[in-house]
Amino acid sequence: MAMAFSPLVLAVIAALITLATHRYLISKSRLPPSTRLPPGPPGKPLVGNLLDIPPVHSWLKFKEWSDVYGPLLRLNLAGREHYVASTEKVANDLLRERGNIYSSREQLPAAVRLLGDNLRPLFYPHDDTFRQSRKLMHRLCKESAANTYQPTQSLESARLLYDLVRKPEEYDGWLMRYSSSLIFRIGFGKAMKDNHDPLLIQLFNELHRLERVASPGAYLVDTFPVLMYLPDWLAPFKRELKAWHVEEREIFLTLLNDVKSEMEQGKAPDCWEKTYLEHSGEYALSEERGAYVVGTLFEAGSGTTAAAMMSWILSMVHYPEEFKRLQGHIQEVIGDARLPVFDDIPNLPRVRAVVKETLRWRPVTAGGVPHLSEKDDVYNGMFIPAGTNVHANQWAIHREPQLYPAADTFNPDRWLDPQYPTYREPLTQYPNLQNYSAFGFGRRLCPGMHIAERSLNLLVARIAWACDISKKIGSDGKEMEVPLYDYESGFNVQPKRFQFDLKARSEKRWRVVKEAYEWEMENDPLKSRREW
Template identity: 55%
Template sequence: MFSSVVAVCIACFLAYIFNQRSREQAGDKNGKPIPGPPSLPILGNLCDIPKSHSWFRFKEWTDHYGPIVRFKIGASEHVIIAEEKIANDLLRERGSHYSSRVFLPMAAEYLSGNMRPLFMPYNDLWRTSRKLMHRLTMPSMANSYQPAQSIESARLLHDLLQDPRNYERWLQRYSGGLIFRIVYGKRVQTGEENYLQRAIKVVHNVERIASPGSYLVDVLPFLRYVPYPLAPFKQEGMRLHSEELDLFRSLLDDARKELETPDVLKRPSFAQTFLEEQEAIGLTFDQGAYVLGSLFEAGTGTTAAAMMSFLLTMTLHPQWQEFLWAELDAVVGDRMPDFEDIPRLPRVRAVIKEVLRWRPVTAGGAPHTLTKDDEYNGFKFAAGTTFHPVQWAIHLDPVLYPDPDQFDPSRWLDPSFPTYKRPLDKFPTLQNFSAFGFGRRICPGMNIAERSLYILTARIAWACKISKAKDSQGVIIDVPSYDYTSGFNVMPKNFAFNLSPRSKLHEQVVEERYRYANNLIYLKPKL
């Protein structure tokens, strides 16, 4: 006990010294003072930031101090960005200096073994990993996955109509099933498969651990030197790392066994491509396993969470379903919409884009760390400063989004809004939308996610009618507008709603496509 107290005291003393050093180095020499809340010695603003839903506090600060706000966590300097233009100016236009990550010992080292691209600094290993991820998810490749998305979305639609109360399961099965198919060549049948449930658990662990302020060692990195027996965070992180590495290895090893086994039907996948070209790619087996696992993380929770928000939004604002029905009935009529219809469905694209704006999945934004001193609009930023493009604040900017608290898809379609763009067979689009991040750290699965969101929105809206549920007494069950989980990616907590087919004809078409989908075999994408 005494040694533990001594270790903490030493860590706090070192943190204080480094805090003083950081204040001297990251001051506003020859630049305008960066506005922000007052901070405490050693802890900075740690006590001001809630452990859950921190984006609410960040939004309060930007409302009070302006679109650029400085705060401190321990010895580290942080800046909140609350305007899209500023985020693009810095994180996209100056991406070579704004694309690193602050070192988070718990998330990067103990949980990930420094192999998860999400937490890597801007270095050669990250660039090699990102190059592989880009190769597998670029637009031409994403187009080749549309048959798989069509099949999985038909299965989702059928099961959602049969059992809407299990909507979370069906959406997670769609997202997980799609990614498992194209990454590992595995077909997800029920959504209860052990490997899928283990992978979903990994995603939840990452989101929880990466949440700001979750672990003191990320605030006071000197706690890394606390001996293992006295550091429960090390024990937890290394245990979870062992579990997820075992999963990633086993999934990649399954693909290797298929390659090495003669006379067995090969199921083409990213994993097989990596194994066949591993030497040229330049990653070890474990590094490759983590890159492939990261593609699952990037493509599952975000898509499922966004579609949960879509269901919630249609429950709260059913009038927008009629808005969608009018377009869908005019364009596709009695047949189920397909990918070739998407350019002629601007309302569908506007609705899902507005869902992502109104209820962003990565509400707190993904942090970017500056690697070189920089200046912007009179403000001077020191290397090592971490920037937070807080989507909750950016998406509620009243200048770019008039009446930002209102869910209004017409802001993407009406020329009177600043967000309107032409032509409508191309815009609105999710390409380079702030919901997917900024610059060189933009979500690697964006192209796949975009296509999933379009086809799911179009098909659910075409086939289904969504409304508020009633209790056993016939009283309408109220649904809160914002009751979301906390973490890196967020989703609405389970809520009650009614979902039924729009007509017998719609139900019949869904049933036919479902039977057809279950009999199809995916085609191999050309890499």
Template identity: 55%
Template sequence: MLAAFLVVGCTIAVCAYYLITPARQKAPADVQLPDGPPGKPIIGNLLDIPPYHSWFKFQEWSMQYGPLFRLNIAGRNHIVVSTEEIANDLLRERGNIYSDREQLPMAAQLLSNNLRPLFLPYGETWRNVRKLMHNLTNVSIAATYEPLQEEESLRMVRDLTRAPEKYETWFERYSAGLILRLAYSKPVYTGEESFVRRILRVVHTVERVASPGAYLVDTIPALMYLPYFLAPFKREGAKLHAEESNLFRNLLEEGISNSQRGPAMENFCGKWFNKKVSYSISDDHAAYAIGTLFEAGAGTTASAMMSFMLSMTLHPHEFAKLQAEVDKIVGPSRLPSFTDMPDLPRVRAVAKEVLRWRPVTAGGLPHMLTKDDVYKMEDGRSIFLPAGVNVHPVQWSIHREPKRYPDPDSFRPERWLEEGWPTFKEPLTQYPNLQNFSAFGFGRRICPGQNIAERSLYILISRIAWCCDISQKQSPEGKPIVPPSYDYITGFNVQPKPFDFDLKARLDRQNLLESEYNAVWSNNQEKNG
């Protein structure tokens, strides 16, 4: 009986959807739609797209159909972009019409209740929320957070030398500890605190829910017309939303309360509360804006650092070069600091190459076009892009464009450091850097936390190079254990699955590291009880 109800309900929902959905536009006579793989009736290319790591297939298609190609997913057109030039031309230079988001039923509506900035439609509310996030994370204000980043990185590298097998925990604790202090004046000590694990569960939930193909309703929005009792995804969405909204609201209240205890406890929540009227957003929008700054910063920085460890394990000669630069500039008698960064171009190059070689958001985030547009390709073709289409800048493909990134599958930090490479820029005291790098997205939807993330990667990488020796683990037979180059988890943001490596503290640095750690963190724990 339930199955019969479900079939009838689905049929009614699909019919209702197509009755109220306007007919799709055809390309004007003098332009053409992009090429793309042929699909099947009704479902189009739906079954051609792998359920995970779909960016491999997208890259294959880009080689066959060009850097701008079309997919039909159950009657909805999607445009895939595979070069940085086209992505910037459309998403940055024409950002006034390429900055919307499709309101995916599960991620945007049911999970987020139209509150999460990542999924907000382009409009007044999004601009007001973005204004708050910009004021908390812009270049000037991000520089004031450097002392906290140095404190948290000191703790991370000290614990990494003591228990390298727990590297995932230490990277997650660094990211969580930093953002929770900045956002809520809430210290983290072990990384296993219940509130930390709860927040990380929310982060992993949104990554799972927003993954392409995770829910059928995102592919067939007509299923939203199903009644509640026939739609288990609606019940799941309501439960997940209640959990995260309760968390973000409570954290906002706690952050405001902490910020009122004095200047030393200033945080994101207090900064919003003190100028609340000027932002013209609801308390819930503020709670989500601040809460999702944690989402943006915590998961991505930790994931990037895990890829850094993988890259150094696979390329020990690159780690040796990194150590040589840090040793030359910093020496053995102090830890690297942010004041060293202009003189550490290889540190910055390694950070940038890690994000290029193993992008965290490998599939990219789609932008929705709000107005018909025409784009002229290099070969002279005029391509019609209809309003409402989703434009996917696939970072995996963009970061592997041979013209811009020769030898794209190899880990080559010198592409940012040496003349002759297309990406080389001078002066090396300023370049390379991560400003407006495609790994953080494009145009008006670029990641608002990029300035904080950039500094985090620099300080963590430089201090690991200063303090640690990394090598491949040896088997009982004395042979090196080489981890897989790409064995990554599935999801919206990705990171390497756990892998083996050896890490030891450099003997001439360990005592200084312990001394610095004790000076900073014993004081911190005393101040926070």
């Protein structure tokens, strides 16, 4: 029986076909003389490569293609141009050195316009609003500011360590609490009770929604924006996303208004929200946009540090010899009478190497968030039209054979041994994470890089000092297998829950951990504002 289509549905289908064909013909007709389009996998009529991209972990497929087609490859997604940069040189040449034309974002209907109502800084186009938001982020997250957050990181790391030894099976919750509570404190001046804090749950629901909505292919309207012309009653996706926006906006404004109210009463502790409100006249941002800047800094910081730490634990489970070397290095510098502190980090190059290698081996933003070209460009004879999405595929970038021999192997020595191309000295300074490609490129570099680096260094040093980590022994007396790559989906990725053993290395070290925890809780500057 033939399927009947309404005139409206037929009109939409015809519009989609016309749009895809028009995009394709435009891209071909604009090709300047003596230039070529980058190579790439052959596509299908109308949809191009759209159906060839897997719905999850697309960076793995991009890496396969880059091995065949080279460091800059071209994909056509129903007429939309997507280029994938798979080496650090190409990504830096375009996104950093030509940042004046590669710093925008495509204004996708689902994540940008419907869910975010054009308020989320992650997706701002390259305009004055973007520059003002980055100016505020720099003030809040620059290196000198990050130094002032170290006492809070010490407090939350002691709390994490104490609970991790007591209940290691809840490792993911403790790590998420660390990163979330840290940003709660420095962002909003609030002490988080536990992982079940209602506001925290709301924020994480919003974050997971964002990751899902912004994932490639999640909403057909991103591929065919003509669907935005459908009325709301005929477009359930529009009703859903708009309702979620109302929820997220209310959360961010509530956090801002809470601090504003406390400032009026003279009770607000120092925090990002207070800094913004005190200096809001210096930024050409509405209060609503200011609330989104601080609120989305929480989104960015709360999940990424925890995800990186979960990958570090995974690496230590699979590479026990590296864990023993790390413990031995820390022992030589620290001894067994106290926890590592920030002043020790310059003398712990292996700690820093392990952190950097973790972000290379399992990058948190493995596929990167694409930059949008603002005008036509030519790179090495290849034409890049205005409006092209350029992806810095971190999974491939961090597996470039010339820079990272045996790239799939977790090997901190590649940062410490002069025989490797990535070695730099002095080792009191290098390796470090400054301008590291794991944090993005150019004018879209992650603003929280300095804070994340301090957290990761301290957490790795303290956990390795205090704990032993190993594979769990099953009922048959054999080690239980742990997947090397079984990761959640989204543009920030972490390993799915896995089993391992963690315990205090000695009773003496456990006493040190408990004493540090008790001291930090007693001297917590937000002690009167928490209920632990």
